[in-house]
Amino acid sequence: MKQKIVVITGGNSGIGKAAAVQIAQQGHKVIIACRSQQRGEAALADIRQQANSSAVELMVVDMSRQSSIRTFAQAFLARYAQLDVLIQNAALFDIRQKQIEFTDEGVEKVWATNHVGPVLLTNLLLDALKQSEQGRILTISSKGLIAYPFLKVNLVDPEFRERKFSVQKAYYQSKQAQVMYTYWLAKMLAETAVTANAIRVTNVQIDVDERYPNMPSLLRKMYRFKSQFSISPAEMAKTYTYLALSPEVAQTSGTYYDDPTHIVESSAYTHDWEAIEALMQTTWRFIQAPGAV
Numbered sequence: 001m002k003q004k005i006v007v008i009t010g011g012n013s014g015i016g017k018a019a020a021v022q023i024a025q026q027g028h029k030v031i032i033a034c035r036s037q038q039r040g041e042a043a044l045a046d047i048r049q050q051a052n053s054s055a056v057e058l059m060v061v062d063m064s065r066q067s068s069i070r071t072f073a074q075a076f077l078a079r080y081a082q083l084d085v086l087i088q089n090a091a092l093f094d095i096r097q098k099q100i101e102f103t104d105e106g107v108e109k110v111w112a113t114n115h116v117g118p119v120l121l122t123n124l125l126l127d128a129l130k131q132s133e134q135g136r137i138l139t140i141s142s143k144g145l146i147a148y149p150f151l152k153v154n155l156v157d158p159e160f161r162e163r164k165f166s167v168q169k170a171y172y173q174s175k176q177a178q179v180m181y182t183y184w185l186a187k188m189l190a191e192t193a194v195t196a197n198a199i200r201v202t203n204v205q206i207d208v209d210e211r212y213p214n215m216p217s218l219l220r221k222m223y224r225f226k227s228q229f230s231i232s233p234a235e236m237a238k239t240y241t242y243l244a245l246s247p248e249v250a251q252t253s254g255t256y257y258d259d260p261t262h263i264v265e266s267s268a269y270t271h272d273w274e275a276i277e278a279l280m281q282t283t284w285r286f287i288q289a290p291g292a293v
């Protein structure tokens with residue numbers, strides 16, 4: 001078996017961490033790309049131990065900040081000539097958040113972390129993905145979008161500067177944008193060996209005490225109740241692992257999965273090519289020095 005090089009953003013927790021364990025267990029090299037050195041190091045030790053593998057590394061990146069993403073990409077490319085799998089797992093969805101927040105680069109944080117950051121990171125690592133025998137990009141969306149069948153990305157004001165901010169609206173808008181971005185990538189990369197697929201994540205257990213230590217008790221109760229109907233991070237990570245490694249999907253691109261055997265549909269709007277192109281034009285405006293795929 002040829003060892004693949006796999007980058008997982010937000011690999012220090014939840015599904016990303018479980019996927020890191022599963023992929024390392026299969027003998028591949030995993031780089032967890034985390035915003036906190038401390039949380040990253042704790043996860044790294046745990047992943048290495050669970051996977052019984054020393055081929056797991058930590059690199060720091062804050063996906064909300066373009067300067068950090070550029071530094072990360074530079075450091076990665078200085079060490080690796082190729083990348084086989086990029087899993088864009090990191091995301092911001094803190095339901096305690098009531099007020100809009102901006103990064104120190106001046107971009108609304110949910111939009112910056114969940115959509116603009118992944119687009120920039122893919123772009124910076126694309127040549128390395130093309131160096132792979134068969135590069136793969138996985139983006140992560142949410143089953144919660146089912147509750148918003150007519151949701152459109154607001155291209156005039158994706159950052160909620162002129163409309164009332166809600167973290168739910170910002171989050172689902174960013175996840176809708178990631179699905180559309182995946183379709184765009186698949187089309188742009190059709191003549192290459194690089195594929196792009198999206199994963200629809202269902203309700204997955206979150207360790208509320210660890211992730212949100214100061215959560216108000218009512219929200220905490222709600223999370224605990226919801227978690228009875230949620231699957232484990234390891235169960236969800238099987239879809240990540242399958243799409244990252246399985247030879248069965250080497251030719252599959254532009255597809256939306258919710259488990260290894262189940263392809264799902266996104267809304268008609270997300271397939272509208274004019275809407276996808278308009279989204280990407282808007283997205284490039286947020287990226288300081290856009291490059292073309």
Ligand SMILES: NC(=O)c1ccc[n+]([C@@H]2O[C@H](COP(=O)([O-])OP(=O)(O)OC[C@H]3O[C@@H](n4cnc5c(N)ncnc54)[C@H](OP(=O)(O)O)[C@@H]3O)[C@@H](O)[C@H]2O)c1
Nearest residue numbers: 010013014015035062063064089090091140142201203204
């Ligand atoms: N759990 C669910 O029910 C559910 C449902 C639908 C979709 N999803 C999606 O599934 C993916 C994984 O979520 P999860 O359930 O595993 O949640 P999680 O445990 O909260 O993991 C999120 C990860 O993203 C990282 N992250 C957040 N902001 C970041 C930033 N600016 N830079 C770098 N990393 C950052 C977090 O790092 P820190 O530890 O530093 O915060 C954490 O490692 C996400 O894309 C999420 O939107 C989850």
